[in-house]
Amino acid sequence: MPLKLLDNLLxxxxxxxxxxxxxxxxxxxxxxxxxxxxxxSYILENFPKKKEKIEGILEEGFFDFIDxxxxxxxxxxxxxxPMLSGALKALKRAKAGFLAIKREEETLKPKxxxxxxxxxxxxxxxxxxxxLATGGxxxxxxxxxxxxxxxxxxxxxxxxxxxxxxxxxxxYPEVEFFVISIDKGLNKKGYIVPGVGDIGDRxxxxx
Numbered sequence: 001m002p003l004k005l006l007d008n009l010l011x012x013x014x015x016x017x018x019x020x021x022x023x024x025x026x027x028x029x030x031x032x033x034x035x036x037x038x039x040x041s042y043i044l045e046n047f048p049k050k051k052e053k054i055e056g057i058l059e060e061g062f063f064d065f066i067d068x069x070x071x072x073x074x075x076x077x078x079x080x081x082p083m084l085s086g087a088l089k090a091l092k093r094a095k096a097g098f099l100a101i102k103r104e105e106e107t108l109k110p111k112x113x114x115x116x117x118x119x120x121x122x123x124x125x126x127x128x129x130x131x132l133a134t135g136g137x138x139x140x141x142x143x144x145x146x147x148x149x150x151x152x153x154x155x156x157x158x159x160x161x162x163x164x165x166x167x168x169x170x171x172y173p174e175v176e177f178f179v180i181s182i183d184k185g186l187n188k189k190g191y192i193v194p195g196v197g198d199i200g201d202r203x204x205x206x207x
Contacts, residue, residue, distance in 0.1 A: 036086030068093035076129035083128035135164035
């Protein structure tokens with residue numbers, strides 16, 4: 001399974017702060033942005049590099065940089081928005097795309113409401129979505145992006161269920177998955193347990 005579990009104490013610390021029901025929306029947004037920025041140091045480790053000429057204080061030279069023009073972040077609306085903020089702090093010149101996918105409450109099946117993607121052909125694409133629950137929304141996002149022939153596709157999820165992770169990783173062996181926490185499982189409503197609840201609502205609409 002192409003899975004990398006980010007076993008980092010600071011990432012776990014900040015992720016577990018998301019679980020506290022008393023954490024207010026503004027703090028949740030900050031935490032997710034911080035988590036994503038820290039995680040990028042792991043996710044981008046093997047990304048394409050290029051040499052750039054820099055005029056230094058004492059002399060000029062050629063130095064390694066990530067080739068930002070080859071990177072596209074795809075945010076799953078709306079919960080992925082704070083993740084996109086963190087990702088773009090890491091790579092300010094990367095492109096960004098958006099997919100609005102909502103899971104129907106009765107059927108738990110995903111529905112695509114909005115799509116706006118830049119050119120991803122031959123690019124390194126990172127999907128940003130805090131939760132990987134049933135895997136339905138992520139599967140739909142993967143299908144939409146793979147149809148556009150990226151060079152490499154990566155999914156970054158902060159918390160995942162074993163069921164959802166198994167579903168998407170077995171269906172898409174060409175995709176690489178980065179996850180901070182694999183929780184116990186799903187309840188009858190398809191929510192991750194212990195999880196963080198409905199993170200979209202908690203981020204933007206709950207008091």
